[in-house]
Amino acid sequence: MAYRVDARGLSCPQPVVMTKRALEATRPEESGVSQVLEVLVDNHTAMENVSRFARHRGFDVQVEVGEDGDDCCIVRIYAKGLR
Amino acid sequence: MNQRRVVLISGAVVGALSVALTVAGNPANMGICVACFIRDIAGGLGLHRAEVVQYLRPEIPGFILGSMLAAVATGEFRARGGSSPVLRFVLGFFVIIGALVFLGCPLRMILRLAGGDLNAVFGIVGFAAGIWVGAILLRRGFTLGRSSRVSIGNALVLPILSAFLLILVIAMPAFIFASSKGPGSAHAPVLWALVAGLVVGALAQRSRLCLAGGIRDLILIRDPHLFSGFAAIFVVSLALNLISGRFKLGFEGQPVAHTDWMWNFLSMATVGLGAALLGGCPLRQCILAGEGDTDGVMAFLGMLVGSAFAHNWGIASSAAGPTANGKTATIVALVVMAVIGYMGVDASRRPNQKQTAKEA
Numbered sequence: 001m002a003y004r005v006d007a008r009g010l011s012c013p014q015p016v017v018m019t020k021r022a023l024e025a026t027r028p029e030e031s032g033v034s035q036v037l038e039v040l041v042d043n044h045t046a047m048e049n050v051s052r053f054a055r056h057r058g059f060d061v062q063v064e065v066g067e068d069g070d071d072c073c074i075v076r077i078y079a080k081g082l083r
Numbered sequence: 084m085n086q087r088r089v090v091l092i093s094g095a096v097v098g099a100l101s102v103a104l105t106v107a108g109n110p111a112n113m114g115i116c117v118a119c120f121i122r123d124i125a126g127g128l129g130l131h132r133a134e135v136v137q138y139l140r141p142e143i144p145g146f147i148l149g150s151m152l153a154a155v156a157t158g159e160f161r162a163r164g165g166s167s168p169v170l171r172f173v174l175g176f177f178v179i180i181g182a183l184v185f186l187g188c189p190l191r192m193i194l195r196l197a198g199g200d201l202n203a204v205f206g207i208v209g210f211a212a213g214i215w216v217g218a219i220l221l222r223r224g225f226t227l228g229r230s231s232r233v234s235i236g237n238a239l240v241l242p243i244l245s246a247f248l249l250i251l252v253i254a255m256p257a258f259i260f261a262s263s264k265g266p267g268s269a270h271a272p273v274l275w276a277l278v279a280g281l282v283v284g285a286l287a288q289r290s291r292l293c294l295a296g297g298i299r300d301l302i303l304i305r306d307p308h309l310f311s312g313f314a315a316i317f318v319v320s321l322a323l324n325l326i327s328g329r330f331k332l333g334f335e336g337q338p339v340a341h342t343d344w345m346w347n348f349l350s351m352a353t354v355g356l357g358a359a360l361l362g363g364c365p366l367r368q369c370i371l372a373g374e375g376d377t378d379g380v381m382a383f384l385g386m387l388v389g390s391a392f393a394h395n396w397g398i399a400s401s402a403a404g405p406t407a408n409g410k411t412a413t414i415v416a417l418v419v420m421a422v423i424g425y426m427g428v429d430a431s432r433r434p435n436q437k438q439t440a441k442e443a
Contacts, residue, residue, distance in 0.1 A: 009166070009229025011362045011376075012296070013303055017221055020304060044159050045291050048086060053304055071161065071232070 007050070008042040008072060015039065015046040016053050023057065023077070036079050042071040050075045086290075090308060093290035094315025100279045101194050101316070102323040104142075107271035111329070111338035112198040114320075115142060115283065116191035117365035118182035119339075121383075122390035122399070123267050124248065127260050130391035133399075135265020139252035141273050143369065144245035145280015146287070150373025151242050153285040162238035164377030167227035170423055171378050174357050175385025176392070177416035178365065181353030183390060183399040184409040186340055188365045189294035189354060193313065195340060197320035199332035202340050202347055209348035210355040211298050217359020218302045220424045224431035225360065230378055238375035241383065249277065266339055284373060293367040295358035339402065346405040346413065353416045360424060 005022045007015035019039050026036055036059065041047050051061045060078040101114030113119055119136075126137030154160040182188045185206050187195060192210065195203040217225075251259050252273055262268040270276065286292070290312060297310035324330040334342050341347070358364045361382050363371065368386070371379030393399040398412040405413075 009163075009231055010226065011166070011230070011371075011378075013221060013299060013362070014226055016304060017224075043161065043163075048291075052086065052308065053306065056304075056306060 003036070004038040004040065006040045007046060008040050010041075010046070011043065012046055012049050015041050016049050019050050019053060019077075023054075023059075035076060037077040039075040039077065040072055041075060042073070047073055047075060087308065087311070089286075090290040090292060090312040091315050093286035093292050094312035095319045096286055097190075097283055097292065097312075098197070098316040098319030099323060100283060101190075102320050102327065102329070104271050104276065104279055105329070106327065107275050108269055109271050109276075110266040110269040112195045112200060113187070113191055113266065113339060114194060115279075116187050116194070117143070117146075117369060118179050118188035118386070118390070119186075119191065119266070121179065121365070121386050122183060122393065125387055125391040126262070126267060126394070127252075129258065129260055130387070131394035132260075133394040134260075134267075135262050136267040136394065137260040137262045138267040138270055139248050139259065139261075140270070141249060141252055141277040142280035142283070144248045145277045145282075146284035146366065146369040147241055147245045147373040149281035149284020149286075150288040150370040151284075151375075152281070153288040154374040157289075159288075160238070160375045162233050162235045162375045162377070163230045164233045164237060164380075165228075166230040166378045168378055168381040170227060171361060171381040172385035172388075173419065174361050174423065175368065175382035176389035177419055178354050178357035178361070178382075179386040179389040180393050180398055180412050180416050181350045181357065182365065183393040184350035184405050184413050185347055185354065186400055189351075189358070190316070190364070190366055192351065193294065193317050194320055195337070197317050197330075198324050198337075199330045200337040200340055201332065201334050202337060202342055202344070205344040205347040206351040209351035210295075212348075213352035213355020213357070214295055214298045214359045215302055215355075216352075217356050217424070218299055220428055221299075221303065221359065223428045225424060225427040226431045227360070227362075227378075227427060228430065230376070233377060235375075237377045237380075241372050241380045284370060287366060287370045288374060291367075292370075293363045295355065295364040296362075296367065298355075299359055341400050341402055341404040343404045346400070346410060349417070350400075350405070350409075350413050353413055353420065356417070356420045356424070360420060360427065
């Protein structure tokens, strides 16, 4: 079961700070689950920044963009090699 | 193209255009200065009557419209707002007061250093110190609250106003002011300034270039991405200044600058803290405003009004140094920002703003 961070409506750096905090709290290396975190964001900059931050920290990242008219997109963060 | 290359190219182009604009007529080490240009616009509109700094700088409407065009072209234009608009106005107001005590926004701070003005070093140290304090508040959960979608009309106000400013600077009706001496009288031809502004606006939108963000991300998440844009601006403008003989190393006699190191430090600390709380430097606020972010518009309007007060109340510095009122205003600005910072950390503890991760 993945943890979820709702950073919709927030502008950078807050989504990144929340992601950082959540990654530190979930300790993926101990729990052994493949999907570590889901981050909900609603602007492009936040999506890029959260993805870049997670890759930078050695996670795999997959982005699911919302349908037309829906601003929300989900950044899924996976522990490397476990997906 | 990857993000890294975009931010480097944007920084390089901003650095090059800044020097090009001084060649074309803008004041020395002031090819682009968001704070100075907003102040000149306030003067051009007659909101303050400091005769040497009045001119409707086309660069600023250029940033806003360039960002809007880039955002529309890439489908990123979104009318949104509602994240503490009034506090953002107040922060914008005090950020520009700090910038006008220093004599430059963060971008001009870099350009001053690239021109050999060593007074900017104290500004940079202060700016970084202010951002460091802001980063501590952000790490503790500082937030101005969430924004949401608003109707499109809200997002169109500032771009329309920008277009109107461009009409005014070309038509020059009698009620618009334009300096005949001083920095306000030194300007590149309107078309050049506008084109440069549009290019910078579009590139800054694509790259998210932000001077405050560069240092903030280094401190907060050790990510040099945005800082590399910052560095590119410096390297390119330094190289062009050296080649064109514009580089003059020293503290004394630098163009539109003063040598009071303590107030150079404190005033830029104010700008750094305010920019960290706002989520971006003055340039970034113009870019956000162009993308449809009405919270950025509020910060912009705060800067416009703040710059008028800075000159009406004798707060802005001159080459002679900071004024007593300017020192007082800088302290007031730091206190106001500290209160907003404290309230923003406190707000994040309330349940509707809860930021902790929970099971999905």
